[in-house]
Amino acid sequence: MICVRAVSTWLPDTRETLAEALADGRMTEQDLERSGYSSIPVAGPDLPGPVLAANAARAALAESGVDPARVGLLLHAWTEYQGHDLWSPPHYIADQVGAGDALPVGVRQLSNGGAAATELAASWLHAHQDGLAVVTTGDRFCLPGFDRWRSDRGLVHADAGTAMVLAAAPGPADALRLLGIASASAPRLEGMHRGDDPFSTGRYDQGAPIDLARTKKAFFAAHTREAFTDTATGKAKRVVTEAAERAGVALDDLRHLLLPRIGRLTYELYRPVFGEITTAEVLDRGEHTGHLGAGDLLANLADLTTLLGPGEKAAVFNGGGGYTWTAVVVERPA
DSSP: OEEEEEEEEEOOSOEEEHHHHHHTTSSOHHHHHHHOOOEEEOOOTTOOHHHHHHHHHHHHHHHHTOOGGGOOEEEEEOSSOOSSSSOOHHHHHHHHHTOTTSEEEEEOOGGGHHHHHHHHHHHHHHHOTTOEEEEEEEEOOOTTTOOTTTTTTTOOBOOEEEEEEEESSOOTTOSEEEEEEEEEEOGGGGGGGTTTOOOOSSTTTTOSSOOHHHHHHHHHTTSOHHHHHHHHHHHHHHHHHHHHHHHTOOGGGEEEEEOOSSOHHHHHHHHHHHHTTOOSEEEOOOTTTOBOGGGHHHHHHHHHHHHSOTTOEEEEEEEETTTEEEEEEEEOOO
């Protein structure tokens, strides 16, 4: 068992609606329908991903009551450009929040980055029973490199930081207890984000903004969509089932099962699949956030601190390009 001292989502104040994006031509009716969301937080140039992550980390550390100087590990995950070339965002975040003795490590696993960092932090805590770990994510999606409305059609990317403070030993006011975690991957699907493009020597050599519809089209010219959906749904069942088994929790004892915040199509894909294995209520919490890059899993955990009553349990399912899928089972302490 790993204890979540605190978990926080930090959103910028500025918001944009999908109706506005539709009205001025930034997205199509089809993309709006595929998303199913209504509004998203949008950060200005003074809030790049690492700053968003540092803001979330300060909030989580303050809520946890943990002295940042005691943090032994800081894992930072991201998907989009962090603001500088040949530079380490996790070291910046550790310095900004006062975690000067922490080991800062970057995790790059696209949208499953926050989940991967959580699993790595849990493993580190099993080896450092008296240690404290912080997981952060931070992404700002902006032109010229990334079009939040069009770079991945139907999947609306939004700006946020998330952070979580973890410990191996229970505390008197833990937000959640992480009871089980499981991951599975399918490396044969990595080409969905590569297509048939040659390897390049610099960022955006293949054009800006990024166009994932192009790479996916190239991938599916050689592979069936059914092969992807069959793999994705099979892995989804596997990781949720394994996480529950490792937690010692019956699947029907889960109150909620939260999905990554990537829209209506994903909800329609996974909801019936999970309905075959659990009576948990399947939720997509992205209506007013959109997809938070590497931060969906942590944002969902933050939501569970208020969705769950004392002693109740839930699962959070996540996935990301490559492809990798992760599930965690948590409990709100009684």
